[in-house]
Amino acid sequence: MPSFFKYAAMALAVAAPFASAQTYTDCNPLKKTCPADAGSTESKMSFDFTKPSGLNKWKTTAGKVNAGPNGAAFTVAQQGDAPTIETDFYIFYGEVSVTMQAAPGQGIVSSIVFESDDLDEIDWEALGGNTAQIETNYFGKGDTSTYNRDTWPAVANPQTTFHTYTVNWQKDKTVWSIDGTPVRTLQYSDASGGSRYPQTPMRVRIGVWAGGDPRNGKGTIEWAGGATDYSKAPFSMYVKSVSITNTNPATSYTYTDNSGSSGSIKMNGAGTLNETSVSSGVVSATTSATDSKSTATGTGTHTTMATTVHTTATSSIEAISTGSSSSIDASSSTSKSGSPSAASSSAQPTASYNAAPSVVASYLGPVSLLGLVTALLQL
Structure with a gap:
């Protein structure tokens, strides 16, 4: 099934700050000349989300995200909530590790997304009702002509246990790992001969949303695991820390x-x-x-x-x-x-x-x- 944002056009309007952001770009460089993307000259960065200072260099694009003893809390408390943060810089190849406890709740989606201005993308997505798996996915140049790139590696109790989800994204291949163990490898040539391989500078975006909102499209609700029952809210995802290595640091x-x-x-x-x-x-x-x-x-x-x-x-x-x-x-x-x-x-x-x-x-x-x-x- 597709990544959550691929159904953005059908998604609940009030959830759009997170969902639609995944298919939206201020300027698509495939179509016109665009301003430069802000980078970082630091090759290695670590963020401790148990402290407010850990959220430095991240901007909140929807909802409210606060640091706490369990890490940054991302909470869906009512219909329309979709708290989201993203880096205020881009990386050009590198490795990102996120220590996260996914949100519970049928239809609730906890997401870690890399995305570029021309809609190259790499994902982790945990569904609140799936206690044994997490989704990996990728897209190149916003191509949604097919939805056959996802895999579902096993992970034990992601809604009650912190796991470290890592993506090592390089020019020749991308490797997804859980707690240090590789669970998927994508070679450059596997992505339509490389034409759909993610290969342009990306921001890192983390958030939670209700894919199972009753007002979403049928396909979105089915993919998310069923309709969300808000009477059982709040549903919270926690992120303790993020480490980022930028292969090609630049301003x-x-x-x-x-x-x-x-x-x-x-x-x-x-x-x-x-x-x-x-x-x-x-x-x-x-x-x-x-x-x-x-x-x-x-x-x-x-x-x-x-x-x-x-x-x-x-x-x-x-x-x-x-x-x-x-x-x-x-x-x-x-x-x-x-x-x-x-x-x-x-x-x-x-x-x-x-x-x-x-x-x-x-x-x-x-x-x-x-x-x-x-x-x-x-x-």
Whole structure:
């Protein structure tokens, strides 16, 4: 079944602040030139929602969300409630982990959504009446011509137990994990040959809503698990913490054309690679929030990057070549719809490229030239 927002046109009007936001964009860069998306120069961010300060860098787009001892509370107390928050910045590939206890209640939907301006999307959605599963889903470029991309991995009692839901979204593949265990892997090529693979800068949005509201469309109510009985409200979802790793930190991201491809994204004021080492054919590098090339030249630096990056606890990244995306793990099985099956998401080999030539050329070349000029002047 589709993600909740795919039925936004049929959804209850008062619930629209959350539901319709998923298919709405202030400016679709596939259709016209749009302003740059605000980024973040921090490669790693952690948010403790048991403290009010944890909600810094998040904006409330609907309802009311307050921090508390169980984390931020998102409550549907009556018809029309749909409390929602989203980051005030975008990330360009990365990993997001959310420690959440889903809301109970038939028809109540607890959602974690990544979405871009051109409607690329990655989802987690927990239904209040489903105590044994959670949905994973994705969409590319707002394409709702089919609804066959969802999977339903097992999770124990999500409405009474905190679980950590993680998405590691990279250029070559996306991995959904529950409490550190992968439950689904989507290869780039699995998404209509890559044309529907999420690949543009995204915000992270968290919220709860009543998919089972009696005034919603029949399809929405059935997908959500049945009609919501508001006499049993309130229904509360709790989020204790969120951690975000941004693979390509930058002050902003700009679409340079209308293709919606990762290669068309220009990173403005991006951090540079200031330390590199080669290990097992993979270049490992640490990012700096300061653009040293910008400092050296006195001008703003604009970098286009579409790399696959895996971030470690030491904030290092593994950068692979910036060529066109391709399927890395041919062992991933797919269903008839073209979506990877849940069974294929166990151990996935790590993508490995020798990116040394491109990294050296892109980042060390200017430094080497500067050193040569300095040496000649000293002579």
